[in-house]
Amino acid sequence: MRVKVKLFATLAKGRFGERGLELNASTTVLDVVNLVGVDSNDVALIFVNGRHSSFDYLLQEDDRLSLFPPIGGG
């Protein structure tokens, strides 16, 4: 299945901002985090299709996965 992965702020440094990945079925968010070489401790916020999600979520065809380090402002 195809999944779009987006990395933001410090997570994108030295990696990429956005990339389409071809994945096996039953791939979790954590699998993708490992696959793209991000330390899971650095991931504070996980969105799938614009909704908060978690490391154990099983990705689906055409999902958009967005990963953020701790961020804030206001």
Add this chain to the structure above:
Amino acid sequence: MDKILRIKMQGSGDPVVSVENLGEYAGLGGRAMTSMVVAKEVPPDCHPLGAKNKLVIAPGMLSGTAAAMSGRISIGCKSPLTGTIKESNAGGQAAQVLARLGYAAIIIEGKGNGKDLYKIFINKDGVKVSVDNGLKMLGNYATVEKMKAEFGEKVAIISIGQAGEMKLPAASIACTDMEQRPTRHAGRGGVGAVMGAKGVKTIILDDAGLSNRKPVDEQKFREANREFVNGIRKHGVTGQALPAYGTNVLTNILNEAGGYPTHNFRTGFFEGGAKISGEEQARLMTERGGQPTHGCHRGCIIQCSGIYVDKNGNYISKQPEYETVWAHGGHCGIDDLDKIAVLDRMDDDIGLDTIDTGVAIGVAMDGGLLSFGDADGAINLLKEVEKGTPLGRLIGSGAEIIGKVLGVERVPVVKGQAIPAYDPRSVKGVAVTYATSTMGADHTAGYGVATNILKVGGFVDPLKGEGQVDLSRNLQIATAAIDATGMCLFIAFPILDQPETFNALVDIINAMYGLNLTGDDVAALGKKILSAERDFNKKAGFTKEHDRLPTFFKEESLPPHNTVFDVTDEDLDKVYNF
């Protein structure tokens, strides 16, 4: 900080200056001071531009000390924009300098004579109020240049631009930063118009020969401050994200979360978001030799601000904040950071709140005055404000007024104040704050975004109604207390997540004043402030029916999540059950 400076402006005759003891205002600072003075001394039914309104300028309880992050100033009055009580908060150097001068508040009373413009100079030897009509209709930048020439490179300067002189409801009050630029504004609620109505153009604060305020228990103070600084440094938001990217780091995440109000609140996702994001801004500033990490006052260790330069490396403005980038950017369909920085600079110079002004321009776009995405058109509208043309004055009056003039139905305001950069339908915790805050729509009054989107202080699902009222209530109470301390509100990120950092803050206050406050006492202070503000608003004619969002938020669903605002009116009315 053991005295209060009162300056009475008079229709005829010279202003009268008096210095008083603190009396019943002893121990108050920041928002606690401004709101208590306004609640006690300003008749709630007065006209905000009239002689009975007062402008109260107060450093926080910890301002002027060696405590990190303590340089925020509160400016209060009855608001010409909302008709409610108002506390508008700014960074810059003014709070530290005013506190070192020993003043817990400056209270400006009465009314200008309508023809003369005054400047107020304060140093260790006293206060001098004088006419300076050469400042008439100057922008903040030109005003500051003149004051620097007259008073030197070390003073902190508070001023209004043309918007304040014209008494426009979106007029701000500027405070100079470490570089003596007028970039830090008490933006919201038209406080600049009240200063203009008093006939005061600028206040110059000189702390030469004075040093930091001394704590009662110096050793304890130093230890608590060290712990506090550690807590700020180790939290991911205040230790890394804010210094590296500034507040505009929020553009991408709000956009991803479908909570970024676009084209006057039509959708929650802006195609051009990445082009105006904090990441892009930081990249550009590094490339151009600007400064992506910079503090707005001495003693700030987070340094969320920055210096924005053009492609030739020339200064344009401070790094525009997230809400500014949104109001002039996605809200208006503009995806050009350089143009947004120019708009930010113009707002600062003319003395306009970037949120109310940007939202007004987006509403004008919706009303057909110009097209969405027309950045040059937006710049031209600000030039109209600067010149004081009738159209410019309408823009400087905020979204509600320009919306009426142009027959626009979709006007995102609460109590006349523009809703900022988080859509109520997909960030429902902050929406409860917009509806119920004593200030009109104000994200800073109870930043539900932290818990809804950023997972700071726990997590409450932003798309659901459940839990939002409790969240907003707790944040509004905590925020009112923080606003009294003079601390930058961004310390909320570590203190919400790290109990030891919160305790360190309480210890700093205790060591400073020789007190034994607990966390509960801090909450009690927040409640006391909110209750006084709410009581003022009630007497000014506000009822629970004013604690509502515009109905389109309940009726039109917001893509991409297709949610509406569905916290019931009955639940909104429970926010102040404490």
